Amino acid sequence: MPLCVPEIRGNEWQYVKNCLDTSWVSSVGAYVDRFEQKMAERLGAPFHGVATVNGTAALHTALLVAGVQPDDEVLVSDLTFIAPANAIRYAGAWPVLIDAEPGCWQMDPQQVELFLTRDCEMAGGVLRNRQSGRRVKAIIPVHILGHPVDLDPIMELAGRFDLVVIEDATEGLGGHYRGSPLGGIGHIGCYSFNGNKMITTGGGGMLVTGNPQWAEKARYLTTQAKDDPLEYIHGELGFNYRLTNLQAAMGCAQLEQLDAYLSAKEAIADRYRQELCMVPGITPMPTVDYGQSAWWLYTVRVDPAQYGMDRKTLMQRLAAEGIQTRPLWQPLHLSPVYRQAQRIGGEVSEQLNSSALSLPCSVGLSAAEQQRVIEALVRLGG
Structure with missing residues (x-):
């Protein structure tokens, strides 16, 4: 008896067959646009979705569009799959590991406050870690096992210290915090559609944000930062992070269920x-x-x-x-x-x-x- 396996019961075969019949199988196509739109609609206006090859790519991209730079620091849950910490390192930044709280096993807001008030100081309008001297830029609370993190105190602290909150909702699709969907409360939310997740595209992920400029930047970075629709001109370091139409077709069918x-x-x-x-x-x-x-x-x-x-x-x-x-x-x-x-x-x-x-x-x-x-x-x- 397996732990947690995909459930295929809807229009997956029909939508995937449509991709094969029309030859739209790569990283552009109607299903990619549709999947992004439908995911954003579940969070409500004015969210924008950017589909990625996996949840880790969504987290990495989120850090970049949020302005995390090399040698910055990002607070992240200590009890989690390793992916968000790895994404922090991909951005050249450093994780600060925040313990879980014993009640519901999620990132402990009291420990977040302890670090920000005891171990950090504002210098020239920039929050810095007294121990390392590095700028503290963001927080990644991870909704482990699908359970919501207590986000209100974390969002209050983020506002007080001018930090970006990137929700790792890779395990939390469909969960809610005080009536709001997980992934739609912080400044950016990230999801995973791995084979064992709530819905699956085989592999895949998505970044969602209510900031249209950040969404545009994420779409730009995940498509190799191509500046011209025809000529191969690249203004920044980009990434091959886009989800395929074939996978998005499966995602559309899964989302319906x-x-x-x-x-x-x-x-x-x-x-x-x-x-x-x-x-x-x-x-x-x-x-x-x-x-x-x-x-x-x-x-x-x-x-x-x-x-x-x-x-x-x-x-x-x-x-x-x-x-x-x-x-x-x-x-x-x-x-x-x-x-x-x-x-x-x-x-x-x-x-x-x-x-x-x-x-x-x-x-x-x-x-x-x-x-x-x-x-x-x-x-x-x-």
């Missing part, structure tokens, strides 16, 4: 929560009153003292029964490539990494399959 997918994910999450809340040593995934999770990966915490085994042993025991699960990412401050990065906290991220386990939660997960997972968790504990 998003609401149904979200309903299925929520039903799976509700059942896990109801069935597992009484299992000693298993803590269901948290919920909050300020937002609605997209429930991308349903994740529990395992207390070895109460459950009878740690999450690593449980993962192995479930694998032996053909049930795929997955740990959370190693906190970035423990990753060899980022061990020298400045971090604020980190203890909560380590605790979550050691105890959290993601359970099968594909959109197409049947009731019988989910019951099998639940029964295995009940039987193996104690």
Whole structure:
């Protein structure tokens, strides 16, 4: 039983076939424009979408259009997949790793405030890190597992210190924060359409922003910074980051099913929560009153003292029964490539990494399959 696999149930075959029949298969075509428009429409006016080859490319491009320069610093979630930190380095900047908060496992706004007020100072109208002397330019809160970050305090801090907020909503498509779609609250939002995401184009991503100049700049940079429609004149360093029409066709079909997918994910999450809340040593995934999770990966915490085994042993025991699960990412401050990065906290991220386990939660997960997972968790504990 796989952890999280794509669901293909709509117009994918029809739209992809149309691309093949018309030979519009590369990085231009009607489906690219349509996919960008439909994604922007889900966020409401006046958003603009720029499709990219993957979510990491969207993050890299977002940093560049936001004005992040070499040797700047960008705050980013410590507990996340490594992609946003890598995107910061692609831009020549440096990550500052912000711990998770224990309630809902997201970037801790209090730690953000602690860094900005204790470790930084304004000099000549520029916010600088006292320790490194570098300019602090942006914040990348990552909505891990589809759950919303508490964004109001982060947006307030960004306004106070003149920082750009780039939401990493690569796992949060369809989630909401205080009624607003994740990815549409910060200055720029980024999504991923990898094979295991809420919707998929096989690979792919998108940058969204309400700033039309930034959207135009992103489109320019992702198409090799070509200055003339005919002549090959390039004014800046650009990138081959555009999504293909073939992939966008699949994305259009997937987006048509998003609401149904979200309903299925929520039903799976509700059942896990109801069935597992009484299992000693298993803590269901948290919920909050300020937002609605997209429930991308349903994740529990395992207390070895109460459950009878740690999450690593449980993962192995479930694998032996053909049930795929997955740990959370190693906190970035423990990753060899980022061990020298400045971090604020980190203890909560380590605790979550050691105890959290993601359970099968594909959109197409049947009731019988989910019951099998639940029964295995009940039987193996104690």
